[in-house]
Amino acid sequence: MRVTQQDIARIANVSQATVSRVLSGDEKVEPSIRDRVLEAMRRHNYQPDVRARSLRNSRAGLIGLVVNRPHGGLNDDPFFASLTAHIIDYLQDKPYHLCLEMAAGESREHAIYDEMLRTRRVDGLVLVESEASDSRIERLQQDKFPFILLGNPMPSAEVHSVDNDNVHAAELATIHLLDSGYRRVGILGARSGVTVSDDRITGYQRAIRGRQVDHLIWHADFGSTAARQTACEFLSSPNRPDALVVLDDYMAMGVMMAARDVDLKVPQDLGLVSFNDTKVCDLVDGGLSSVSLNIDQIVKVACDRLLRIIEHRPISGPRRLIVPTELKVRGSSVRHPEVRA
Amino acid sequence: MRVTQQDIARIANVSQATVSRVLSGDEKVEPSIRDRVLEAMRRHNYQPDVRARSLRNSRAGLIGLVVNRPHGGLNDDPFFASLTAHIIDYLQDKPYHLCLEMAAGESREHAIYDEMLRTRRVDGLVLVESEASDSRIERLQQDKFPFILLGNPMPSAEVHSVDNDNVHAAELATIHLLDSGYRRVGILGARSGVTVSDDRITGYQRAIRGRQVDHLIWHADFGSTAARQTACEFLSSPNRPDALVVLDDYMAMGVMMAARDVDLKVPQDLGLVSFNDTKVCDLVDGGLSSVSLNIDQIVKVACDRLLRIIEHRPISGPRRLIVPTELKVRGSSVRHPEVRA
């Protein structure tokens, strides 16, 4: 802002173009001159102006993360915190920074995407929690805007994505509950249309096929509060489940509160397995069994690919990358732990 | 990027300057022309290029949030998630976006600040968890870089800050525990030098003066893991505390795990009050008493002021703003709840 290339050029007695070359590490510049320029830069603490540079090469040095949640819906969400933290960690030594956007509701979301696409404020986008019939993705593709999807892309779409095998993970989680002796295993997902949720419900159904008669499926909005309300209702009904697979730890918190509300004990009266394996799982009494998504790996793989796309570097492997999950068994899914003694 | 003012100008048969004027809401432009231009913009979905604009008026449209934590230290931290979420919420309808930076360790931190200051990549900074002898603040002041401090500024510094009265809050929390019948109330803070921690310890000491002989003060690194380890040690010693004020919910989680480790019951054997009042407080069995910092208010007040500083708008009131705290009493600090029955 203060010291420009022009200034450095005057000081080092060279042209501004040469200063620019030194900066970009151009080989064909006389070593003596290069040193003179570098010295001048150092002495005057020259720092290139990001904005001018960015205007010139249309590179903003920014990665956008768009989360689609209602106002205040991100509050205390451990998954979100973890995701963000890992991304920052990854970008630490890269010439990119993280820009956070929240899209509260459908219309607002479109506004954000429009702005992103037209103004090119960010170089690329990390998309989370996509929904199956998502027009966003189509728009981004049309505009050839670099992005990577965290989650399950639509079957037809040729998009780059990284995801866990949620169908499989939910299947294993359900089987784990059945193996633990629960006989009425249900699942609590988000509203229909949310891909992660739909996938996990599919896995659940696959697991109970032939093992359990009733398909016990409920839906709730994201967040512990909504989950608590919904769970309160069906947990007090006569044909309540005796175990639940829950979409995420955050919602599982709500379910645990609901269980307390209606006086059900975990894991005796209600077995629980959720997803994300955030630190809160260790907090609840006895521990909350949860499927680890290995977010660190997801982020690493996703960001690496996104940067490749942005910088037009070669990409190897399939467009859809799968990161393995891991079921962490804790107290909430082990019925009658006292029999162990 | 695609459609520029130049294009709109051609289409609407006016000069590019006029397009710019229409955009900035200049009064002295013929209504008929204004309409023609607006129509053209609408039809061609014109969006101003942020970078060009930003190069021109040296405004990036970005607010930076710098958190000083070790690698991965942000993981699952509910306070961080809440803070971020509130900031995004606040900026939603403002022409600014949030850029997240993490400074892992002293040296890295200085590198970030240097870059910030020189390149002016962001228009202003939100600083959290400052440390008492902090050279960052001095540098920012010297460069007249807009920033707002979340926390306790150094006494001498003329910096804008917003904070809770941590001394007072900790004092009330401690008194609450004493009033609940605990007789050996201790405090677990972060390492010495962290302002929030020091302040709360001061409040603790003020509270027990004349009420309790021993000052029971422990320190641990941030995070539940470190807190758990430290707490494990002193909770198994003979002169252990029977109640604790803990620096934040996150560390309190660790303490609860430690209590379980050494077979102490909360709140019977160990009373607990922590800070931040994140959602996890409702999760733990019986609930975790916690002091709400009213983050939403803090963020609102802080961002409002920061934007005023950035935009050189008038500022009223003191440089140091205090947001009230509120002790939310839950099960963890109510000894022998059965006597109520």
Added chain:
DNA sequence: TTGAAAGCGTTACCAT
């Protein structure tokens, strides 16, 4: 009221 033109600090192309 409108248009022409000068930058903002870079990068990159074209001469030399």
Added chain:
DNA sequence: ATGGTAACGCTTTCAA
């Protein structure tokens, strides 16, 4: 190998 110079898209001053 180096210098001159034209963009990049916008805002703003100066003329008309």
